[in-house]
Structure formats: structure tokens, C-alpha cells
Amino acid sequence: MDVGRRAKQFAPFAALRGLDETIRQQEIIYEPKRDLSEEKKNELDMKLRILAYGMKIQATYFQKSWKNPLIGQYHTLSGTVEFFDPSVHLRIDDTEIQxxxxxxLTGDVFETIEISC
Structure with a gap:
């Protein structure tokens, strides 16, 4: 048997399509959304008032699970503010955040705002 035919018999075979993706999704650890304290809400409100197009910031946000909106994951994203509407969403680079x-929110522009949590 030539080497090319012999190698084909050892090629990976997926008997159950989508099983790998389902297993990966089960490995993701979800958590419920945490409530912010009043001090943290006030600090965030002041930072949102300063926010403007073109600023370089770092945002930590909660991304809901598509299966259950009561749970999700926290992500941190750094980039430039591309769009900001205080009643709708914030867009950093290509990511929209409600x-x-x-x-x-953190960044050089927010260094003057310090409220202890």
C-alpha cells in the first residue's frame, strides 16, 4: 500500500457532527449578572458623562448567554470609542455594548475621577 492511501485511513473522522462545538459550549463558565452598588453606579454615571468619540478606554461589560439571558460572562475590551449614545449603546472599535x-470604564481620561468602592 502506498503512503498516501495508508495515511488516509488514519485521518480524523467526526462521526457526530457538532459534538465538538456542543462540548466546548458546555465548558464555558457562566455566572449571573452582579448588581452594582450605588457608589459604583454614580462613578459609572460620571464617567459616561465625560465619554466622547475618539477616546481610548477600557470597558468591562456583561455579555448575556444566548440560551439564558439571566446568566452570561464578563469581558474586558480596550479600544477607541467609535460611537456613543448614552441612552442606547457604546461602540468600541467593532464591538457594541449596551x-x-x-x-x-477605565482609561487615562478617567484618572481625575476617583470614588472608593
Whole structure:
């Protein structure tokens, strides 16, 4: 048997399509959305008032699970503010974040705002 035919018999075979993806999704650890303290809400509100197009910031936000909106994951994203509407959402580079899902904003522009948590 030539080497090419012999190698084919050892090629990977997926008997159950989508099983790998389902297993990977089960490995993701989800958590419920945490409530912010009043101090943290006030600090975030002040930071949102300063926010403007073109600023370089880092945002921590909650991304809901597509299966269950009561649970999700927290992500941190760094980039440039491309769009900001305080009643709708914030767009950093190509990622849109709903205002109610933001839990923290950091960056050089916010250094003057310091409220202890």
C-alpha cells in the first residue's frame, strides 16, 4: 500500500457532527449578572458623562448567554470609542455594548475621577 492511501485511513473522522462545538459550549463558565452598588453606579454615571468619540478606554461589560439571558460572562475590551449614545449603546472599535451591561470604564481620561468602592 502506498503512503498516501495508508495515511488516509488514519485521518480524523467526526462521526457526530457538532459534538465538538456542543462540548466546548458546555465548558464555558457562566455566572449571573452582579448588581452594582450605588457608589459604583454614580462613578459609572460620571464617567459616561465625560465619554466622547475618539477616546481610548477600557470597558468591562456583561455579555448575556444566548440560551439564558439571566446568566452570561464578563469581558474586558480596550479600544477607541467609535460611537456613543448614552441612552442606547457604546461602540468600541467593532464591538457594541449596551449601556445597562457596562460595569466599569477605565482609561487615562478617567484618572481625575476617583470614588472608593
Amino acid at each position: 449601556i445597562q451591561d457596562i460595569c466599569d
